[in-house]
Amino acid sequence: MKHKLKKNLSILLVGLVMLTTLLAQPLSSHAAEVEVDAESAILVDAETGKILYEKNSDMALPPASMTKMMTEYLVWDAIKSEQISWDTTTQISDYPYSISANSNFSGIGLTQDKPYTVKELYNAMAIFSDNGTTIALAELIAGSEGEFVKMMNKKAEEMGLQDYKFVNSTGLPNSLLGENVPEGTDPNANNLLSARSAALLAYNLVNDFPEALEVSSITETDFEGHHVENLNWMLPHDATFLKQFHYEGVDGLKTGHTDLAGYCFTGTAERDGQRLISVVMKTDSKAKRFQETEKLYNYGFSNFNTKELFAKGYQLEGQETLPVAKGKEDSVGIATKDAIQVPVTKEQEDKYTIKYTIDKDKLNKDGELKAPIKKGEKLGTAEVIFEGENDYGYIFNAEANNTVDLIAKADVEKDNWFMLLLGSIGDFFSNLFSTIVDTVKGWF
Template sequence: MNNNFKKVVSLVLTAFVLMTSLITQPFTAQASGELELKAESAILVDAGTGKVLYAKNPDQALPPASMTKMMTEYLVWEAVENGQIGWDTTTQISDYAYSISSNNDFSGVGLRQQKDYTVQELYDAMAINSDNATSIALAELIAGSEGEFVKLMNQKGEEMGLTDFKFVNSTGLDNKDLGDNYPEGTDPLATNLLSARSSALLAYHLVTDYPEALEISKIPQTQFDGQTINNWNYMLPHEGANLEQFYYEGVDGLKTGNTDLAGYTFTGTAKRDNTRLISVVMKTSTIEERFEETKKLLDYGFSNFQAEELFPAGFQLEGEETIPVAKGKESAINVSINEAINIPIKADEAEMYSIQYHIDEDKLNEDGELVAPIEKGEVIGTAELVYDGEAEYGYIFGDTSSQVDLVTNEAVEKSNWFMLTLGAIGDFFANLFTTVVDWIKGLFS
């Protein structure tokens, strides 16, 4: 009996330990914020501030496949905004675009020649169905040829501040798949390249500059030229399709991609309440995996971060509230930050953030003083947000985003000539006295 009792107790304790482990392990992983992603590269960004919330190999340049079309979409919106084309502008399909559309390997919408298509129709097919031939048709309409359009793509990428990128065509296909039609000025064996960071930054510019693009990218299914076309973004609410497992509340874009070289890629975006996140996963193995990994990123962002005002406008760093002033009616001036610092942070991490001043050296004299006259609200430097935690990913458009202007709180007039003269005389005798004292000390040393 005694041995049996010991065995029962041992089994109960073992079961208790296992149950405790099963209960606490998922919680610990979530609390630590660690993500195990099945993607070669990934990034998660808060679209409101550009703050990077998570990154995995974010600067590795990889083939983006049809995520390339985000740049084509941007340039279409820009051309419409500039009045170069309109949504009702019509164009016909070139032999090149037709050859791509009629190729079953590219699963096109089946464009027809000698038919007028509007920019709106072509854009919808590109943005919703990821059609390649419509992308080429739009590129040719805007720039005259895809080769010239590629130049615009790379120029715009530089303007946006993209890093680790190169565009060689408007679609995301490999140039070798285009045969003799590869864009002039590009390598016939080249492919587009984007890092996850650049993909997210491109998406940021698209949804920020042209938020109307989301009204199209969120359409799960539509009609084109008498046929039904579907959106490859399974995280949208696809009715009548067995895709409910991928649906994610708040998702309204943005662009999927797939080639043999790129694997399965996805730049997603979702908005809940007042928070919009942008996610990128690159080189996942399957269609399902790219959405599963995106879900992990979005869950991580929405569950672990909340916007918080860390430092209000007018905040003054303790011990550095004033800066000395030379040649002014006042000997010092108050300074503060000119705008609030509001970023998404993890719960209970507010104390890990501090501010560090960087005074513009060109504003100071050799004694480290500001020189009057000084205007109220004059920018005399920056205040940098400093994080004392373990993982700091910065901002999608550079570390300067963690800085705000440091300004003067009031004006200081220049002192009149009489007071300046008295001050100069006082400084002269003070320096003379110091020199004499030092000389006398030297006699007795």
């Protein structure tokens, strides 16, 4: 009996220790539950630019053929500005021809003394990563690849890319280009992009030119008499081996591989109206880059939903109005101009608060707004504050994503001169009376 009692007490103590240990563990956030086997990685919500996961995302690495996303962007830009059209034709110069004729480089060979349309060249570049057609497009748009590289770096600066260097249009190491190294670049240099910058480049491409996804999602096509397949295995390929990598909703974007860069991939997928952008860099195999991307998508689509945390016209409790000086009304209501939407997990929803910042130029020395005030006039900003863990911020312009304008809900006209005069007289006597009272008090 005594032995049985001791045994029961031991079991109870073990149970209490296990329960205490479990309760003592902090609730882990979803961001810590995904492990990506890549040198660098990032996952971004394509609508808001919110970063959902990152790993060494500011590390600048060779992006290989992911470089071509910038070339694609500049082609679309040239189409938009009517510098060229999809039907514009060009012939292949010696440089891109020599690249296409080299079996060590991606491509199936080009023909000289033959006109190619921009559409043909672009499709070859975007679908099966042809290097020769990429160079031909760069030469068509800028006159030479060296001049095109200047355009690439300028556009990168305009986009706000932080960790980048473009030295050619393709992503090949400059050391392989021989006498064709773009003018003004180091013969031994490589293009460089961080995962964050690659994701931001992809963000600009899919948002500014969503039609690009119509091309990047093409699984197979014919070019120069050859039937070729897209190097993105996450698209719905017919080959039995590739079916295991298919991921529903994937429609882009760009693979990359060199010995120095390893295997990398910038992808994008959409499900139920939510689009994600992912980047994995320096994985160790063709398959691995897609397997790790699948992990990111499963994590993102399973755990995050874009929620309207603060509606348009939201008013912070206790700060619904501001005092107004010299107006026909003593105060005016203030509210958010737009709704604030953020991709969040269920655990994060109650971790967001909002903070007002009133434009000091709108206030007098007593902290009052100065009449007149127009309905809809911007009076300050409302900033979203996240008080949880693992906040990776936004891929760009965090302030713009974290804040909305704070506006007046109504007109407040300036009081007429007579009422202002009466007010001034009242203030004068009030101040005079206060001075007299203070003086008399000082006598005693």
